[in-house]
Amino acid sequence: MKDQSSSFEKSIPEVYEKYLGPYLYEPFSKYVTNRILGDPQQVLEIGCGSGRLTNHLVNSLSQTAKLTALDINSNMIAVAKEKVQSYQVEFVHGDAQEMPFEDNTFDFVVCQFGFMFLPNKQKGFNEAWRVLKPRGQFIFVTWDKAENNITLHISQETILSHLKASPPAYFGRAYYSMNNPDDLLAYTKNAGFENGKIEKVSLQATCQTALDAAIGFVEGNSIIKEILKEGGPELLQKIESNIVKRINSEVCQDPVCSEINAWLGEAFK
Numbered sequence: 001m002k003d004q005s006s007s008f009e010k011s012i013p014e015v016y017e018k019y020l021g022p023y024l025y026e027p028f029s030k031y032v033t034n035r036i037l038g039d040p041q042q043v044l045e046i047g048c049g050s051g052r053l054t055n056h057l058v059n060s061l062s063q064t065a066k067l068t069a070l071d072i073n074s075n076m077i078a079v080a081k082e083k084v085q086s087y088q089v090e091f092v093h094g095d096a097q098e099m100p101f102e103d104n105t106f107d108f109v110v111c112q113f114g115f116m117f118l119p120n121k122q123k124g125f126n127e128a129w130r131v132l133k134p135r136g137q138f139i140f141v142t143w144d145k146a147e148n149n150i151t152l153h154i155s156q157e158t159i160l161s162h163l164k165a166s167p168p169a170y171f172g173r174a175y176y177s178m179n180n181p182d183d184l185l186a187y188t189k190n191a192g193f194e195n196g197k198i199e200k201v202s203l204q205a206t207c208q209t210a211l212d213a214a215i216g217f218v219e220g221n222s223i224i225k226e227i228l229k230e231g232g233p234e235l236l237q238k239i240e241s242n243i244v245k246r247i248n249s250e251v252c253q254d255p256v257c258s259e260i261n262a263w264l265g266e267a268f269k
C-alpha cells in the first residue's frame with residue numbers, strides 16, 4: 001500500500017500535535033468520547049492522527065477493551081505511539097477505504113476529521129459499516145463550512161493568496177468537503193447504517209497566541225513544502241505574520257478564543 005501521508009510528513013505531525021492538537025482536536029476528542037454508548041470491547045478509530053482522541057478513548061474504555069487505531073500515515077502513527085502507550089491499543093497502518101479487518105469485528109467505530117480526506121468518501125462509510133458488528137455504534141465528525149471555522153479559514157486563505165501554484169488536493173476545500181448534513185446522512189444510509197442522525201457541534205477553541213495557531217496551520221501541514229519550494233523561509237515568515245495580523249484584527253487579540261464548528265454523525269448497524 002502506498003503511504004499517501006496525505007498532508008502530513010515527518011516532523012510535520014509533531015508540529016501538528018503540539019500546536020493544533022490542544023487547540024482544535026482536544027475539544028472534539030473530549031466531546032466524542034462522552035458519546036460512547038455502553039461498554040464496547042472492540043473499538044476502531046479511523047484516521048487516528050497524532051493520537052489525541054485515541055488517548056481519551058483508551059482512558060474511557062474498560063480495562064478489558066481493545067482499541068485499534070488506524071491511519072494511512074506512518075509518521076502520524078509514530079507521534080501517536082509516543083503519546084499513547086497502553087497495552088489496550090494497537091496501531092495499524094492502513095487505508096480507511098480498504099481496511100485490513102474482518103467483517104463484523106468492532107462494537108464501536110469512530111472517525112474524527114478523517115473522512116474529508118478520502119478520495120472515495122462513500123467507500124470509507126461502506127468500510128466502517130462492514131467492520132462494525134450488528135447493533136454497533138458508529139460516530140464520525142467532519143468540519144463545518146470555512147466561515148464557521150474562522151482561524152482555519154483565515155490561515156488557508158492567506159496561504160493560498162501567497163502561492164502561485166495550485167494547491168495540492170488535500171489542502172483548502174478538502175477540509176470543508178463534508179459540511180452538508182443531508183450528504184452526510186446519505187453516506188450513512190447508502191452504506192447500510194440505520195437510525196442515522198447528524199448534529200451540529202459548536203465548541204470553544206483557545207490558543208495562547210495567534211502565532212501558535214499560525215505555526216500549527218502552516219508548519220503542521222505538508223503545505224509548508226510548497227511554501228518553502230516557492231519562496232523559502234522568507235515567504236514562510238511573511239505568511240505566518242499575515243495570518244497573525246488577520247487573526248488578531250478579525251477574530252481577537254491574544255489569547256485567541258474562537259468558536260469551532262463541526263458536524264457529528266451517529267448511526268447504527
Ligand SMILES: C[S@@+](CC[C@H](N)C(=O)[O-])C[C@H]1O[C@@H](n2cnc3c(N)ncnc32)[C@H](O)[C@@H]1O
Nearest residue numbers: 025047048049071072073076095096112114117
Ligand atoms: C486532520 S487529521 C485528524 C486526526 C485525528 N482523528 C484527530 O482528530 O486529531 C486526519 C487524519 O486522517 C488520516 N487519513 C487521511 N486519509 C486517510 C485514509 N485514506 N485512511 C486512513 N487515514 C487517513 C491522516 O493521515 C490524518 O492523520
